[in-house]
Amino acid sequence: MFEQVVQIAGIIDQQEADLLPAAGVDLLGFPLRLPVHKEDLNEAAAAEIIHRLTDKTQAVLITYLANAEEIIAFCDKLGATIVQLHGPVAPAELRKIKKKRPDIKIIKSLVVREDNRLQLYQDIETFGNVVDAFITDTFDPESGASGATGKTHDWTVSRELVEHSPKPVILAGGLTPDNVYEAILTVWPDGVDTHTGVESSDGRKDVEKVRLFVSEARRAFADMQNIGALKIPINGILDLHTFHPKEVKELVPDYLAACREKGIFCVRIIHGKGTGTLRRIVQSILSKSPIVESYETTDGSGGGWGATSVVLRRTGVHRKAE
Numbered sequence: 589m590f591e592q593v594v595q596i597a598g599i600i601d602q603q604e605a606d607l608l609p610a611a612g613v614d615l616l617g618f619p620l621r622l623p624v625h626k627e628d629l630n631e632a633a634a635a636e637i638i639h640r641l642t643d644k645t646q647a648v649l650i651t652y653l654a655n656a657e658e659i660i661a662f663c664d665k666l667g668a669t670i671v672q673l674h675g676p677v678a679p680a681e682l683r684k685i686k687k688k689r690p691d692i693k694i695i696k697s698l699v700v701r702e703d704n705r706l707q708l709y710q711d712i713e714t715f716g717n718v719v720d721a722f723i724t725d726t727f728d729p730e731s732g733a734s735g736a737t738g739k740t741h742d743w744t745v746s747r748e749l750v751e752h753s754p755k756p757v758i759l760a761g762g763l764t765p766d767n768v769y770e771a772i773l774t775v776w777p778d779g780v781d782t783h784t785g786v787e788s789s790d791g792r793k794d795v796e797k798v799r800l801f802v803s804e805a806r807r808a809f810a811d812m813q814n815i816g817a818l819k820i821p822i823n824g825i826l827d828l829h830t831f832h833p834k835e836v837k838e839l840v841p842d843y844l845a846a847c848r849e850k851g852i853f854c855v856r857i858i859h860g861k862g863t864g865t866l867r868r869i870v871q872s873i874l875s876k877s878p879i880v881e882s883y884e885t886t887d888g889s890g891g892g893w894g895a896t897s898v899v900l901r902r903t904g905v906h907r908k909a910e
Contacts, residue, residue: 589645589693589720590695590720590721590756590758590778590779591756591778591779592778592779592806592809593614593615593758593778593779593780594612594613594614594615594779594780594781594801594802594805594806595613595614595615595616595617595648595758595760595779595780595781595782596608596613596615596616596617596781596782596783596786596793596798596801597616597617597618597619597648597650597781597782597783598617598619598628598783598784598787598793599616599617599618599628599629599634599637600628600629600791600792600793601629601633601637602636602637602640604792604793605637605640605641607793607795607798608793608798609641609642609643609646611795611798611799611802612799612802612803612806613798613802614646614779615646615647615648615670615779615781616641616646616647616648617648617650617672617781617783618634618637618638618647618648618649618650618666618668619650619651619783620634620649620650620651620662620666621651621652621653621662622651622652623652623675631665631666634666635665635666635667638666638667638668639667644667644668644669645669645670647666647667647668647669647670648668648670648671648672648695649662649663649666649668649670649671649672650671650672650674651671651672651673651674651675652673652674652675653673653675654673654675654676654677654678654681655681656681656682656684656685656688657684659671659673659681659685659692660685660688660689660692663689663692669691669692669693670692670693670694670695671685671692671693671694671695672695672696672697672723673694673695673696673697674697674699674725677696679714679715679718682694682696682715682718682719683718686718693720693721694718694719694720694721695719695720695721695722695723695758696711696715696719696721696722696723697722697723697724697725698711698712698722698723698724698725698749698757699724699725699726699727700724700725700726700727700741700742700745700746700761701727705745705748708745708749709749709752712749712752712753712754716753716754716755717754719755720755720756721755721756721757721758721778721779722749722753722755722756722757722758723757723758723759723760723781724741724745724746724749724757724758724759724760724761724777725741725760725761726739726740726741726760726761726762727741738762738783738784738785739761739762740761740762740763740767740771741761741762743759743771743774743775744774746759746775746777747774747775747776748865750775750776750777750778750832750833751833751865751866751869752865756777756778756779757777757778758777758778758779758780758781759771759772759775759777759779759780759781760780760781760782760783762785763780763781763782763785763801764782764785764786764797764801765785765786765797765800765801765804768780768782768785768801768804768805768808769804769805769807769808771808772805772808772809772812773808773811773812776812776832776833780805782801785797785801786798786801812832820839820843822843822846822847822850822852823852824847824852824854824855824856825855825856825858826839826840826843826855826856826857826858827858828840828857828858828859828860828866828870829858829859829860833865833866833869836866836869836870836873837869837873840857840870840873840874841873841877843855844877844879844880844898844900845879847900848879848900852900853899853900853901853902854897854898854899854900855897855898855900856886856895856896856897856898857870857895857896857898858894858895859894859895859896860894864894867885867894867896870896871883871885871896874896874898878901879900879901880898880899880900880901881899881900881901882898882899883896883897883898883899884896884897
């Protein structure tokens with residue numbers, strides 16, 4: 589559901605709700621019950637618009653609510669089955685939602701500040717098994733807002749979050765038709781979101797900006813696919829630094845099997861040093877592979893890139909690597 593999606597938030601009225609899907613937008617965001625920003629429309633108007641949607645799964649309630657019962661009741665009031673939570677919330681509350689209403693999809697925000705990278709990693713570990721997706725956004729210290737700030741953040745942080753997350757990650761924060769292409773190819777997210785980035789000076793969505801944003805996002809997603817589809821030589825050296833982490837989970841087993849079939853039993857997988865996220869993904873795959881005899885980290889390999897050296901079994905059963 590959250591694969592190569594384009595979401596635009598801040599729906600003002602029925603005219604905008606009709607405009608956006610026609611322009612290729614997948615999800616429509618309705619920010620309501622907000623502690624900072626002024627709401628774009630009232631709850632009754634939002635419910636009426638969602639009721640009129642041809643595909644009601646396009647509606648996303650964006651809110652700072654933290655109580656499971658209140659969130660479920662609000663989703664039911666609006667007719668929304670996707671909720672995007674931007675405020676502090678306990679994992680137990682999200683588990684309650686999943687138990688009582690498994691049909692409600694949950695998107696949890698990962699708000700990027702200047703010094704909270706480790707906290708974001710912890711949030712992914714904490715919420716990874718109770719949400720359906722994450723969305724990054726930018727904190728504005730001046731207003732205290734954690735969304736719809738019109739400000740970008742360090743995209744390398746978002747790229748690391750994508751690599752670390754077991755669930756889809758949607759990129760938000762200051763995206764416009766001018767930067768969304770570069771943002772996608774830098775971060776490799778599962779989707780993108782914008783609010784103020786496609787608005788005109790009167791605060792309404794600009795149809796040309798919306799169309800260009802969607803077009804540039806689709807172009808970037810297509811180029812991501814093309815990069816991943818490049819032919820890889822079966823020579824015992826697999827360089828992963830241009831691949832999306834989700835591709836790695838299929839690529840590594842397939843590559844090892846191809847090497848083994850070709851009679852190559854010593855393989856070097858270059859994954860980079862970085863935060864170690866990609867190395868952990870690779871070595872988790874290796875630990876479960878029935879054709880891997882052993883592996884070890886060799887940080888000096890690959891021209892400075894961190895790497896793992898793998899020995900493949902020629903015959904016999906799998907023995908788990910140390």
